[in-house]
Amino acid sequence: GIQVEQSPPDLILQEGANSTLRCNFSDSVNNLQWFHQNPWGQLINLFYIPSGTKQNGRLSATTVATERYSLLYISSSQTTDSGVYFCAVGYNTDKLIFGTGTRLQVFP
Amino acid sequence: EAQVTQNPRYLITVTGKKLTVTCSQNMNHEYMSWYRQDPGLGLRQIYYSMNVEVTDKGDVPEGYKVSRKEKRNFPLILESPSPNQTSLYFCASSSRGLSEKLFFGSGTQLSVL
Numbered sequence: 001g002i003q004v005e006q007s008p009p010d011l012i013l014q015e016g017a018n019s020t021l022r023c024n025f026s027d028s029v030n031n032l033q034w035f036h037q038n039p040w041g042q043l044i045n046l047f048y049i050p051s052g053t054k055q056n057g058r059l060s061a062t063t064v065a066t067e068r069y070s071l072l073y074i075s076s077s078q079t080t081d082s083g084v085y086f087c088a089v090g091y092n093t094d095k096l097i098f099g100t101g102t103r104l105q106v107f108p
Numbered sequence: 109e110a111q112v113t114q115n116p117r118y119l120i121t122v123t124g125k126k127l128t129v130t131c132s133q134n135m136n137h138e139y140m141s142w143y144r145q146d147p148g149l150g151l152r153q154i155y156y157s158m159n160v161e162v163t164d165k166g167d168v169p170e171g172y173k174v175s176r177k178e179k180r181n182f183p184l185i186l187e188s189p190s191p192n193q194t195s196l197y198f199c200a201s202s203s204r205g206l207s208e209k210l211f212f213g214s215g216t217q218l219s220v221l
Contacts, residue, residue, distance in 0.1 A: 001167075031206050043198060043212040086151065090206035094158060095166060096141070098151040 002027045002091050006099035013077050013106050021072040021102045023087035031090040032063050034072050037101075038083045046072070046085075077106045110135045114199050114213035121189055122221050129184045129216050131199030139205045140182040141166070142174065144195040145215075151198070157182055158205060189220040 003026040013019055023032070031050040037043050047054050047061040049070065054061055058077075063070040074081055084101040091097070112133045121127055133140065141156035143166075153166030157176040171193055173185040182201075186193060199213040 033210060035212075041196065041215050043200075043215075045209045045211060048209045088151075088210075094139075094156055094164065094205055096153055096206055096210070097167075098143075100148075100150045 002029070002089065002097055004087065004089055004097050004099040006085075006087060006102050008102060009100070011102060011104045013104065015078060015106055015108050017077050017106075018073070018075045019077060019104070021074070021085050021104075023070040023072070023089075023099055025068050025070075025089045027068070027091065029065070029068075029089040029091050032065075032070050033088050033090075033096075034061055034070070035086045035088065036081075036083050037086065043086075074104075077104075079106050079108055082106050110211075112199055112201050112211050112213040114197075114216050116216060117214065118217050120219045120221065123190055124188050127186050127189060127218075129186075129197060129199075129218070131182045131184065131213060132180050133182075133201040133211075134180065135201065135203070135211070136179065137201035137203050137211075138179070139203070139208075140176065140199065140201045141210075142172070142182070142184050143198045143200065144168065145198065146195050154184070154197075189218075191220050194218060194220045 005024045034046040051065045058075045060073045088098045142154040143151045145151045155174040157163045197216045202208040202210045
């Protein structure tokens, strides 16, 4: 089956720093989404981005489907950005495969 | 407020005692799905449903049942729970399958003793 790898597995930042999270996938996909799981366990959808670039405030994402990767950019990080970031890819229309996540800790 | 509601939030049970975790969405979404989250294994799909009376297996369906009799509800049934089903469970929905954003419930932490 399709493999989804995220890097780095862990990231520690000071408030105000910028970061780039990467998601690589092993096969063609129909869609790709980024999620943030906050320290209380809640999963929030950040982007639906099968291709191209999107921005939402301090966050932006780029997916290059032909090269099988996606990037999530976090600028001017805040302590509330802490948590785990997952990418998930859809294939065969109805199934979603999650990566193992990047754990981000932002310190004041 | 648009939301996906799961109940209960926490559940402790014993091996073999049937249980149901409920999931309801108020967004008229067609697609609903269940995931389990385990340390080191990430989130894995259990079952999904494209619409009423249409369900299909995800990657880890063994030991689980689902039903989709109404559009808004998608309960997860464990007929005979076992300790290896101890996990954090999430329900999710989207308007049109995986071509749209997926919205998650708050999760159900299940412990099977």
